[in-house]
Amino acid sequence: MDSPKTIVSSSPHLHARSSTASIMWDVSIALTPATLWGVYVFGFRALAIVLVSIATAVLVEFLLQRLSKESTLADGSAFLTGLLVGMNMPADAAFMVPILASAFAIFVVKWTFGGLGSNWINPALAGRVFVFFSFTSLMNTYRMPRTLSSVDAVGSATMLTELKLATGDALVPGLSSTGMLAELGYPFTQFAGSVSSWFQQVLGIGLSPYTVDAFFGNMAGCIGEVSAFLLLLGAVYLFIKKIITWHTPISFIVTFSLLSWAFGGLRNGLGVFQGDFVLQVFSGGMMLGAFFMATDMVTSPTTGKGMVLFGAGIGFFTFLFRFFGSLPESVSLAIILMNIFVPTIERYILPKRFGEVVKTSKTKKEANA
Amino acid sequence: MERIPTFRKGGVHPNDKKVLSNGQAIEQLPMPSELLVPLSQHLGAPASPLKQKGDVVAAGEKIGEASSFISADIHSPVNGTIADIKKVTLANSVVTDAFVITVDPEHQVGTWKEQPYDDLSPKQLLDIVKDMGVVGTGGATFPTHVKLSVPKGKHVNALVVNGVECEPYLTADHRLMLEQADLVLRGVMIAAKITSPEKIIIGVENNKKDAIRKLREVIAANGYPIVVTPLKVKYPQGDEKQLLKATIKREIPSGKLPLDVGAVVVNVGTSFAIYEAVALRKPLIDRVVTISGEAMATKRNLRVPIGAKVADLIAFAGGLDHEPDKFISGGPMMGFSFFDDQIPVIKGTSGILALDKEPTAKAPQTPCISCGRCVAACPMGLQPTKLYRLIDNRMYAEAMAMNLMDCKECGCCSYSCPAHLPLVHGMKLGKRLGRK
Numbered sequence: 001m002d003s004p005k006t007i008v009s010s011s012p013h014l015h016a017r018s019s020t021a022s023i024m025w026d027v028s029i030a031l032t033p034a035t036l037w038g039v040y041v042f043g044f045r046a047l048a049i050v051l052v053s054i055a056t057a058v059l060v061e062f063l064l065q066r067l068s069k070e071s072t073l074a075d076g077s078a079f080l081t082g083l084l085v086g087m088n089m090p091a092d093a094a095f096m097v098p099i100l101a102s103a104f105a106i107f108v109v110k111w112t113f114g115g116l117g118s119n120w121i122n123p124a125l126a127g128r129v130f131v132f133f134s135f136t137s138l139m140n141t142y143r144m145p146r147t148l149s150s151v152d153a154v155g156s157a158t159m160l161t162e163l164k165l166a167t168g169d170a171l172v173p174g175l176s177s178t179g180m181l182a183e184l185g186y187p188f189t190q191f192a193g194s195v196s197s198w199f200q201q202v203l204g205i206g207l208s209p210y211t212v213d214a215f216f217g218n219m220a221g222c223i224g225e226v227s228a229f230l231l232l233l234g235a236v237y238l239f240i241k242k243i244i245t246w247h248t249p250i251s252f253i254v255t256f257s258l259l260s261w262a263f264g265g266l267r268n269g270l271g272v273f274q275g276d277f278v279l280q281v282f283s284g285g286m287m288l289g290a291f292f293m294a295t296d297m298v299t300s301p302t303t304g305k306g307m308v309l310f311g312a313g314i315g316f317f318t319f320l321f322r323f324f325g326s327l328p329e330s331v332s333l334a335i336i337l338m339n340i341f342v343p344t345i346e347r348y349i350l351p352k353r354f355g356e357v358v359k360t361s362k363t364k365k366e367a368n369a
Numbered sequence: 370m371e372r373i374p375t376f377r378k379g380g381v382h383p384n385d386k387k388v389l390s391n392g393q394a395i396e397q398l399p400m401p402s403e404l405l406v407p408l409s410q411h412l413g414a415p416a417s418p419l420k421q422k423g424d425v426v427a428a429g430e431k432i433g434e435a436s437s438f439i440s441a442d443i444h445s446p447v448n449g450t451i452a453d454i455k456k457v458t459l460a461n462s463v464v465t466d467a468f469v470i471t472v473d474p475e476h477q478v479g480t481w482k483e484q485p486y487d488d489l490s491p492k493q494l495l496d497i498v499k500d501m502g503v504v505g506t507g508g509a510t511f512p513t514h515v516k517l518s519v520p521k522g523k524h525v526n527a528l529v530v531n532g533v534e535c536e537p538y539l540t541a542d543h544r545l546m547l548e549q550a551d552l553v554l555r556g557v558m559i560a561a562k563i564t565s566p567e568k569i570i571i572g573v574e575n576n577k578k579d580a581i582r583k584l585r586e587v588i589a590a591n592g593y594p595i596v597v598t599p600l601k602v603k604y605p606q607g608d609e610k611q612l613l614k615a616t617i618k619r620e621i622p623s624g625k626l627p628l629d630v631g632a633v634v635v636n637v638g639t640s641f642a643i644y645e646a647v648a649l650r651k652p653l654i655d656r657v658v659t660i661s662g663e664a665m666a667t668k669r670n671l672r673v674p675i676g677a678k679v680a681d682l683i684a685f686a687g688g689l690d691h692e693p694d695k696f697i698s699g700g701p702m703m704g705f706s707f708f709d710d711q712i713p714v715i716k717g718t719s720g721i722l723a724l725d726k727e728p729t730a731k732a733p734q735t736p737c738i739s740c741g742r743c744v745a746a747c748p749m750g751l752q753p754t755k756l757y758r759l760i761d762n763r764m765y766a767e768a769m770a771m772n773l774m775d776c777k778e779c780g781c782c783s784y785s786c787p788a789h790l791p792l793v794h795g796m797k798l799g800k801r802l803g804r805k
Contacts, residue, residue: 010794012780013701019732117736302741353750
């Protein structure tokens with residue numbers, strides 16, 4: 001034969017030309033706009049936190065791969081974990097916090113369970129939760145974005161924290177979230193104010209200025225979670241690239257919205273179906289969690305039906321924790337909790353087979369006859 | 370607007386690359402000086418040899434006889450002499466005896482005249498199909514007379530003709546429908562006479578609009594009771610299970626055959642072979658083969674005698690443009706890669722491809738990240754990732770319990786796997802070891 005170098009291998013001989021690495025880098029690309037926004041509104045320190053998180057994750061992965069003699073750095077998963085850890089940090093966290101979080105994520109959560117593909121909870125989230133409970137006050141100290149305040153107002157609370165505390169004090173019963181935040185004198189941008197009044201006057205829809213600010217990213221919070229708009233933009237990129245499907249995020253958000261709308265008002269002394277779910281959806285870590293954390297392939301189900309159930313579970317727990325738990329923020333806990341259910345979901349929610357012989361009562365009767 | 374059906378579950382959309390060769394009219398390959406005709410070219414038992422070394426054979430003469438019900442006769446494609454009988458390894462790794470036939474340089478091929486066949490009974494027609502060694506030309510090479518034998522008590526609702534040709538690169542069936550629509554349809558009508566179905570449907574993927582038009586023209590001109598159904602382009606629609614789901618909306622139950630849902634499926638290439646067998650009494654001794662792939666100097670559709678060596682085909686097409694990464698017999702999704710260009714074309718060879726590194730490139734294999742793409746892509750609703758893990762751990766019985774045998778190795782899972790796991794390879798291995 002004139003071509004001794006031809007390859008003989010099993011079919012198929014074509015490939016969709018995606019790879020684990022291309023997925024990881026695409027997710028990182030999708031997260032970039034929201035991260036840059038965080039750096040813009042929270043300042044240089046935010047950038048430093050993100051870089052430290054990434055560097056730690058990559059360094060720990062590098063050391064571990066030396067130990068286990070595997071080459072896993074190129075798949076980009078350590079970079080992504082580091083980026084997600086950084087995005088989940090307040091800009092003013094001490095540097096040891098992201099360092100510990102990244103190291104815990106890569107070493108304890110990922111590596112000890114067998115590396116990429118074998119971890120049973122999302123490493124970045126586990127890292128965040130680890131430091132969240134270890135350094136509660138450090139992790140709850142936020143600064144106002146520069147769009148809301150000209151001074152470096154370190155020590156601000158997020159909207160969700162304010163709401164939670166206010167509810168605890170039973171400030172003024174019967175107030176909506178917006179009313180409560182206004183009562184507390186929580187700031188909003190001029191831009192949000194004008195959008196809100198435009199909605200009221202032109203469309204006749206009441207839209208809280210706080211919701212507008214939360215949507216565009218003018219709120220206190222973790223570096224990467226504040227701009228719902230840019231996170232959605234990244235999510236659209238992932239949809240186009242077919243890296244995520246609608247199942248998990250939509251089921252998550254819809255379940256959460258329905259429950260918050262129906263029962264979220266109870267906490268404020270309002271009736272049922274009066275909860276302000278729109279503000280809830282766009283504030284806190286909801287967007288980052290729904291589109292980038294819950295959709296983590298390793299720790300979510302593989303079937304469409306399973307993903308819907310998984311998303312609904314996250315929505316349910318997020319609702320429960322946010323409205324009736326003691327912590328203001330709960331998306332990360334809800335996702336981790338559902339991560340634990342994934343093996344069970346995978347065991348019982350199976351895809352419908354082609355040509356599956358379904359045992360109906362009729363065929364059973366026939367079998368018995 | 371016409372609603373274009375397809376099958377629902379799973380499937381993938383590889384670049385079909387048909388444009389490389391779908392404009393090339395079918396050409397006759399000049400008779401090589403030597404043919405290599407294997408005794409096992411079909412699914413089932415190999416044929417038993419009827420000739421010995423030194424025997425003179427005539428074109429169309431039976432040289433191998435079906436050795437059981439699921440087997441097929443083998444005929445000599447040429448006038449010549451049996452120079453030898455030797456073992457060959459085919460592209461699909463089947464090792465079989467093959468006749469080496471030295472072609473008579475003066476009287477190479479036979480002449481075939483059309484004979485009337487309208488008065489023949491279905492039984493007689495079926496016997497002719499069997500005698501002429503017709504098997505499915507789509508690739509699975511299931512003996513056609515077995516397929517067309519409708520057991521007593523079974524009723525055929527639909528005869529579905531497979532003109533899908535969903536494998537990328539291949540255009541042999543496309544050209545056949547375009548150039549020989551008349552004869553293909555006559556073959557379909559013969560198959561219909563044998564099986565007496567209630568309706569006849571030809572499913573053609575919508576990337577062959579000219580073939581759909583041509584078939585409809587000929588059907589209208591002859592008043593055949595045949596419906597041409599265009600289908601949305603999606604791999605593996607050419608599989609009979611997906612084809613029946615798309616055309617007659619029936620799902621063949623797991624482990625059953627098309628007849629269990631009242632359907633018989635034949636390929637357009639097979640229909641053409643049925644026509645030649647019945648009308649010309651010409652056995653299946655040649656077929657159309659697509660020569661394509663980026664590394665081929667020219668892309669062709671060749672009419673090739675069975676037993677011609679791959680090297681002869683490539684040489685006729687002008688050789689290789691550059692060194693390919695892989696040679697493939699069949700399509701790139703389910704075809705077999707081979708390294709020896711002395712292997713022969715057999716009844717199931719639909720294409721010979723020389724592919725570049727670019728489409729066959731393999732990224733490094735990583736662990737499964739449970740992305741679920743294989744689950745979404747599997748047209749059989751299996752969970753390739755779980756099956757692969759079981760097989761990898763030698764838990765064959767457990768894999769069988771998860772319906773491993775439903776897998777037909779279409780390649781959708783491996784095609785879409787970002788971790789580049791050899792999923793189909795695993796399934797093949799698991800089936801082989803699991804059966805034991």
